[in-house]
Amino acid sequence: MTAAIRTVLGDIRPEELGVCDAHDHLFISSPALPGRALDDAVAARSELDAFAALGGRAVVQWTPWGMGPRAGELPALSRQSGVHIVSATGMHQARHYEPDELGRVRDSLAELFIRELTSPPVKAGMIKVAGAYHGLDGHARRVLAAAAEAHHATGAPIGVHLEAGSAALDVLDVLCGTHGVAPHRVLLGHLQRFPDASIHRQAAEAGAFLVFDGPSRAHHATDWLLLGSLAALSDAGHAHQILLGADTVTAAARSSADGPGMPFLLSGLRPRIERELGPELASAVFTENPARALAVQWRQP
Template structure:
């Protein structure tokens, strides 16, 4: 079976993905973040165009079910910008949903995920779930077990929101040892928020992809350690497992407003990575690694 990346315009060969922002948001809303939603299609297009102007060719939207992903708008944005877009199914932490919203789907999450991966007019290309701070709570275990079931049915990759970058090894133990998901199908997100290079190395040794994402977030104080974290992984032989994303979640974080937005990955970070780690490492991080992380041998249940 040939591996493919599932975009909102259909499946593509991994080598067609190009330079990729591996974790970002064109649309998102949460009851926990009032007044901070991304819901403007033209602003989303402007951000994609700005990213494309620096050579960006693909963006992965990690916005899961119930958080305003505006999935129906993504194909038009992809066509107009010329940027591949991968969307997500999945469930975030319970605090991001209105009271009663999760209860109506909680007992059928594997089926929900599988439908959104395989049966929609616009199919998702990954599953996004979340841990708790330094642990996995009951909600996280329930949702991750459902994600594992959907993975086994479809081969979809699973992306993890690590709360403040913590509990990476707990996630891998649960998904890989308990739920039998191969570590190479797991993408651990927000590792820059907890810059413990020993944990990063252990996660990489287990076989997972490691996503460092969030330079658009002004309230996170660990961006200055990003290059050290990437260098440590590279020196340990794990450059082929690193991903980078912008994780733009508010209007003011976009490049069209006051933030660095999606383009900063290529205008700000890529030159530093090329200079300090070399152009081959930069190519791996922005092009080769996403092509492997998001490719799947898609199965139809």
Template sequence: MSAQIRTVLGDIAPAYLGITDSHDHLFFRSPTLPGQELDDPAAALVELKAFAALGGRAVAQWTPWGLGPRLDELPDLSRQSGVHVIAATGMHQARHYDPTELTPVYDGLTELFIRELTGPGIRAGMIKISGAYHHLDEHTRHVARAAAAAHHATDSPIGIHLEAGSAALEMLELLSDTHGIRPQRIILGHLHRFPDTRIHRRAAEVGAYLAFDGPSRAHHNTDWRLLDILAALTDAGHTHRILLGGDTVTATARSTADGPGMPFLLTTLRPRIERELGPDIATAIFIDNPASAFAANWRSR
């Protein structure tokens, strides 16, 4: 069976994915962001329709287990907007959870992840895990071990929240060398927050996907370097490793509020990339690369 992308409406061939926001959130809640929850289906639909009106055809929602992914809402939103939605299982940093919620599932994460990837009902199409700031803490190692086991059981891609973009190579070493995951199945997120092009090139050389995401997050203040980073990667022959996403994690970051939201990728970033780097590179970043990064030879244990 050929590789498929697992969406909330079922598996599709990679050729049908289309223009993709490779890292975003339709729903998200965390005790670290009180009062800024993404929990309004109507607002999510408006955002998706605005993205679709610009040619957007797919969104990967990296909201993992326990942070309000609202999986039951996603199929209807996908149908109404015409946008494919890839959901996530996995686990974020411990600080994003109430310990009373975390403790009961902590030692059974592998089974939890596999169930959400392959079980009955709405299925996730990726695993999301997280690193710590410039290091790998015990929580990271515990969740990574479970994610690796779930990956080997299902072939699911793994997306990684890199705290402030740091510890990218350490995460690659943990997953690849320790747990035997091919780098081509790994997506490193938030790399624009740590704009070290040497690290970016090294990660691309071994085969990982590099996700630059977060124009909605004004406090990171590295967006102005994005085109230079992309140019450095393309000049080094790594165009096929690049992904872009919006990473909208607060209600005020949506285009319907005070932020750029999902549409910014297509109103601003894609035209700039086409103009400054070329239309073929834009096509690779928004269409070809996501179709490869999120595809899997799905299997059930």
């Protein structure tokens, strides 16, 4: 069985992925974020075009089930822009859903995730879940268990929203320790929000991928520590486990609205990484690592 990356246009070989924004959003909505939905397909296309013009070839949309991923529109955007798009199934924190919506699927989460990973016409290529702040609440533990079940049935990688970058080791303990998910199938997101070098190193030593994302957000007070965090991990031998994403979640953050958006990864961050940390690390972070993190031997349950 050959490893493949599942995009919205079908499975591709890992070497076809190219330069990748490993965590972002083309569409997203939530009752917890009223009036801030990303729901403009024209703006999404513009963002993809701007990213592609700088050499970007792939974007991973971490928008899970029930938060307006608009998966049916992603294939056309991928064809028009020439950018591979990997979409997500999964579930975020409970606050992002109406209670009756959660109630309808609470007892069938694994089945829901498996269906979205394996059923045409648009198959998801990863599972998105979320921790709580400095720990795991009951909702998070239920979703993590369902994600692990779906992973074992399909092989899909699991991306994790870490609230304020916290509880990374708790997540690994549950997914890997309790539910037997291989650590290299876990992508820990938002680690730049909690720049604890010891925690980063322990997560890397466990074998997980570490995702640093969010340069499109103006309120991240820890962004200036990003390159130091990357350098520390690289120096400790974990350069092959680092991923980067823009995590654009507001219209104002898009490049078409004079924000940094997806293009900043390649116009701003990549040149700095190449200059300060070396072109080899930049190549690993933007191309080689995402291909390994997302490529799995897919199973049909």
